[in-house]
Amino acid sequence: MTDASLLRATNLALHFDGGRTRALDGVDLAVAEGEFVAIVGPSGCGKSSLLNLLGALDTPTAGERYFRAQPYAAMADLAEFRRRHVGFVFQSFHLIPTLNVLDNVLVPSVDTPGAAAAHRARAHTLLERLGLAARAGHFPATLSGGERQRVAIARALINDPDLILADEPTGSLDSANAAQVLDLIAAARRERGLAVVMVTHDTHVSARADRLVRLRDGKLDAAAEARP
Amino acid sequence: MKRMRSLALAAWLAPAMSAAAAESAHELATAMRAALRSEGFEARIQAVTVAPDGGRAAPVKFAVVGQADATRQRLLLRGIAPEATRDRRLIVERGADGCVRAVAPAGAADPHTPLFDTQLVAWDMLAPWWDWPRQTLAGSDQVAGRPCALVRSRTDAADAPIREVLSCVDRAAALALRTQLYDKRRALVRSIVVAATLRQESGQLAAKKFTVAAGDALTEAEVYSGDEHYAVPADAFAPLDRQPTPCR
Amino acid sequence: MTLFAYALGNLRRRPARSALTVAAVAIGVAAVVALTAIAWGFEASWQKANEARGTDLIVTRLASTNAMPSPFAAEQPQRIVAAYPQVRAVVGLLSEMLGVDAGGPPVFVFGWAHGSFLWDHLALKEGRWPADDAEAAVAIGVVAAALLKKQIGDTLEIEGRRLPVVGVFESPAVIENGAVLMTLAQAQQTTDKPGKVNVLNVKLGNGATAADVADFKTRVRADLPGFVAITSGELVGQNTVVRVAKAMSNATILIAGLVGALMVFNTMLMSVNERTREIGLLLALGWRRRTVMRLVCGEAALLTLAGGLLGIGAGVALAGGLEHLELLRGKIDAVFSLPFCGAVLLLATLLGVGGGLYPALKAARLAPSQALRQE
Numbered sequence: 070m071t072d073a074s075l076l077r078a079t080n081l082a083l084h085f086d087g088g089r090t091r092a093l094d095g096v097d098l099a100v101a102e103g104e105f106v107a108i109v110g111p112s113g114c115g116k117s118s119l120l121n122l123l124g125a126l127d128t129p130t131a132g133e134r135y136f137r138a139q140p141y142a143a144m145a146d147l148a149e150f151r152r153r154h155v156g157f158v159f160q161s162f163h164l165i166p167t168l169n170v171l172d173n174v175l176v177p178s179v180d181t182p183g184a185a186a187a188h189r190a191r192a193h194t195l196l197e198r199l200g201l202a203a204r205a206g207h208f209p210a211t212l213s214g215g216e217r218q219r220v221a222i223a224r225a226l227i228n229d230p231d232l233i234l235a236d237e238p239t240g241s242l243d244s245a246n247a248a249q250v251l252d253l254i255a256a257a258r259r260e261r262g263l264a265v266v267m268v269t270h271d272t273h274v275s276a277r278a279d280r281l282v283r284l285r286d287g288k289l290d291a292a293a294e295a296r297p
Numbered sequence: 298m299k300r301m302r303s304l305a306l307a308a309w310l311a312p313a314m315s316a317a318a319a320e321s322a323h324e325l326a327t328a329m330r331a332a333l334r335s336e337g338f339e340a341r342i343q344a345v346t347v348a349p350d351g352g353r354a355a356p357v358k359f360a361v362v363g364q365a366d367a368t369r370q371r372l373l374l375r376g377i378a379p380e381a382t383r384d385r386r387l388i389v390e391r392g393a394d395g396c397v398r399a400v401a402p403a404g405a406a407d408p409h410t411p412l413f414d415t416q417l418v419a420w421d422m423l424a425p426w427w428d429w430p431r432q433t434l435a436g437s438d439q440v441a442g443r444p445c446a447l448v449r450s451r452t453d454a455a456d457a458p459i460r461e462v463l464s465c466v467d468r469a470a471a472l473a474l475r476t477q478l479y480d481k482r483r484a485l486v487r488s489i490v491v492a493a494t495l496r497q498e499s500g501q502l503a504a505k506k507f508t509v510a511a512g513d514a515l516t517e518a519e520v521y522s523g524d525e526h527y528a529v530p531a532d533a534f535a536p537l538d539r540q541p542t543p544c545r
Numbered sequence: 546m547t548l549f550a551y552a553l554g555n556l557r558r559r560p561a562r563s564a565l566t567v568a569a570v571a572i573g574v575a576a577v578v579a580l581t582a583i584a585w586g587f588e589a590s591w592q593k594a595n596e597a598r599g600t601d602l603i604v605t606r607l608a609s610t611n612a613m614p615s616p617f618a619a620e621q622p623q624r625i626v627a628a629y630p631q632v633r634a635v636v637g638l639l640s641e642m643l644g645v646d647a648g649g650p651p652v653f654v655f656g657w658a659h660g661s662f663l664w665d666h667l668a669l670k671e672g673r674w675p676a677d678d679a680e681a682a683v684a685i686g687v688v689a690a691a692l693l694k695k696q697i698g699d700t701l702e703i704e705g706r707r708l709p710v711v712g713v714f715e716s717p718a719v720i721e722n723g724a725v726l727m728t729l730a731q732a733q734q735t736t737d738k739p740g741k742v743n744v745l746n747v748k749l750g751n752g753a754t755a756a757d758v759a760d761f762k763t764r765v766r767a768d769l770p771g772f773v774a775i776t777s778g779e780l781v782g783q784n785t786v787v788r789v790a791k792a793m794s795n796a797t798i799l800i801a802g803l804v805g806a807l808m809v810f811n812t813m814l815m816s817v818n819e820r821t822r823e824i825g826l827l828l829a830l831g832w833r834r835r836t837v838m839r840l841v842c843g844e845a846a847l848l849t850l851a852g853g854l855l856g857i858g859a860g861v862a863l864a865g866g867l868e869h870l871e872l873l874r875g876k877i878d879a880v881f882s883l884p885f886c887g888a889v890l891l892l893a894t895l896l897g898v899g900g901g902l903y904p905a906l907k908a909a910r911l912a913p914s915q916a917l918r919q920e
Binding site for chain 1: 823917
């Protein structure tokens with residue numbers, strides 16, 4: 070049987086302190102191309118750990134991860150995998166304070182092949198699309214929370230990824246900005262066929278997902294998985 | 298019993314050790330005397346006297362021409378600058394019998410008199426204490442971090458202004474790094490300390506910079522020029538031969 | 546966005562710390578540049594003086610390690626050397642460092658055989674040369690004239706002799722410009738060294754080859770025990786003062802390099818520790834580990850480059866200032882060369898990169914997820 074999923078994780082486990090702490094324990098997950106999967110669950114249940122493993126920011130204690138059927142373990146350079154295929158959006162934005170908006174968007178493109186001018190042009194286009202063209206030369210400290218998250222989204226899209234991994238992207242925003250951010254992510258999904266895996270506590274967010282994955286104590290609550 | 302044996306051993310060994318030590322001190326004194334030998338040299342010295350309040354007098358320059366063999370040592374001291382010092386002369390000699398004589402143009406002179414308004418004394422330059430009969434080792438010390446052996450030289454000559462000299466000698470270099478001169482009451486009269494040395498052609502170390510302290514006054518001296526193979530003129534010391542002078 | 550701009554921005558983020566690190570590197574580099582220039586300069590000025598005089602080789606006694614070679618009776622060595630093949634002229638020279646006038650600074654006093662080739666390269670600016678060996682008079686270099694505040698008609702007191710200044714000259718060699726010049730006979734009389742010199746200057750024929758020079762040296766070793774024939778650079782190079790100065794300069798290079806590298810190491814380590822989350826973010830966003838290392842080492846290189854450039858400027862100024870100190874004026878000709886300054890800059894930068902290497906490695910090895918969790 071061929072693996073048509075974009076992303077697949079089997080029996081993922083993440084243990085600490087010699088196994089005394091089990092952030093994840095035997096999690097199976099598959100994400101199809103262009104699918105929006107929301108990961109929900111109580112605090113400390115392993116949602117962010119799962120996201121980090123999917124984004125190759127951490128190494129699992131056990132289990133396998135595949136991207137378009139290629140095992141992560143077989144990838145020579147996980148940084149390249151992240152750079153080419155993944156865009157990250159974080160709850161606390163994680164913008165670099167000493168770089169202006171344009172340069173923050175360009176950060177992931179530093180090791181990306183292609184002319185710097187082409188990258189800059191893409192960044193300008195993204196900022197325009199996200200309503201931030203006039204703020205290109207401004208620094209993060211002068212931006213509102215919503216504006217910062219939009220910069221982060223532009224940054225996540227600069228290398229034209231296949232997948233967005235978002236960890237509570239609306240957690241620090243008010244409802245209006247949260248809705249705007251979700252709309253932007255949805256638009257990007259539509260235009261680019263992006264898959265989105267999003268950790269969230271927000272039911273408004275999870276309601277917009279194609280599929281809900283519920284974690285409890287590091288394990289999938291299979292009974293709770295459903296389409297909203 | 299054990300204690301008596303130790304005492305007896307110490308009593309037996311003491312003269313032998315004392316003799317050995319005295320023999321070593323005399324050997325050192327002989328080596329020091331030998332180090333002064335020269336067929337002829339000229340050294341030019343600049344001396345600055347520092348008053349107790351720190352005030353520095355104008356520098357004085359003078360030349361020392363010398364000859365020394367196994368039996369006799371002679372020095373001609375000639376003032377160079379300033380004007381008041383120019384061509385002032387003093388000739389001193391240490392004979393085989395240890396007698397020190399001095400003569401100036403005006404006649405017999407006192408080799409213990411400070412030279413050219415400094416604390417330097419011609420008598421010191423002859424180092425006659427190395428001929429004194431009583432030489433003893435008095436331990437060791439350091440001068441500016443350089444280890445040296447203490448040698449005490451004593452004379453019983455009743456009229457000697459200096460009755461005892463304590464030298465701290467660098468054995469290997471046969472150079473006294475510090476020389477302290479005491480009178481008959483064992484009061485410190487002068488102290489000569491070598492601050493820097495130079496290596497001569499023969500490989501021997503000599504004093505390049507030294508200080509002479511007498512009471513509160515201090516003279517800093519530096520050998521700024523010299524000739525280790527100076528051809529001493531035949532008549533350099535003639536006034537000494539012509540003029541009868543008493544032993545000092 | 547370029548790595549360079551990013552690195553520069555990071556350094557600007559902590560202006561005080563960056564400035565202190567740059568200052569520390571600059572001080573070290575300035576000390577290296579100044580001391581080395583002076584050490585080389587002392588050697589170079591003597592070399593230049595002999596080249597200017599037209600001297601090919603010098604014969605001297607090398608037993609003494611003191612500042613000036615020991616004086617020796619010139620007659621026999623001069624006669625022997627003059628008879629060697631390819632020798633065009635042999636001229637004796639007496640030089641001493643003497644205090645001039647009461648309380649005046651020490652200056653070089655040269656005694657050159659009257660009418661010899663030693664005088665040919667000098668340019669008389671004012672007055673005249675001493676007429677002959679019998680004239681007790683001096684000519685002084687332009688720097689000596691300024692230092693001693695003397696002009697034609699004034700007198701100089703040297704070793705108790707009052708000598709009139711009859712001429713002021715200029716020489717291509719700075720060491721001669723700061724000197725007092727008289728005839729050899731007068732110098733011998735002044736210093737009470739009749740018939741003595743401390744150096745024999747030898748001029749070889751135009752056709753003299755390296756083999757002739759080697760032959761000359763061999764003959765001197767054989768015929769004049771205790772004497773050597775060498776270039777002036779070799780003589781000065783063996784001089785204790787020059788060796789001490791060079792040793793000090795080498796020690797300074799070592800110490801300054803170590804201190805500079807440690808300063809940069811400390812600065813970069815602090816910087817990396819403070820930016821753990823940011824570096825984790827860069828790795829998370831797909832930066833290669835070697836790109837992170839390039840960033841950190843690049844910041845280190847920028848610090849040391851800035852410090853090096855400042856330090857070279859300060860070192861040149863320092864050496865220039867020292868040259869004008871009364872004690873050193875007219876005696877040294879600080880030598881700066883572009884290749885040397887370039888080498889210093891390169892060394893400083895490499896040491897800086899070296900100092901930044903461990904912090905760079907530490908940064909590159911961060912686990913992105915852990916780093917992102919740091920406050």
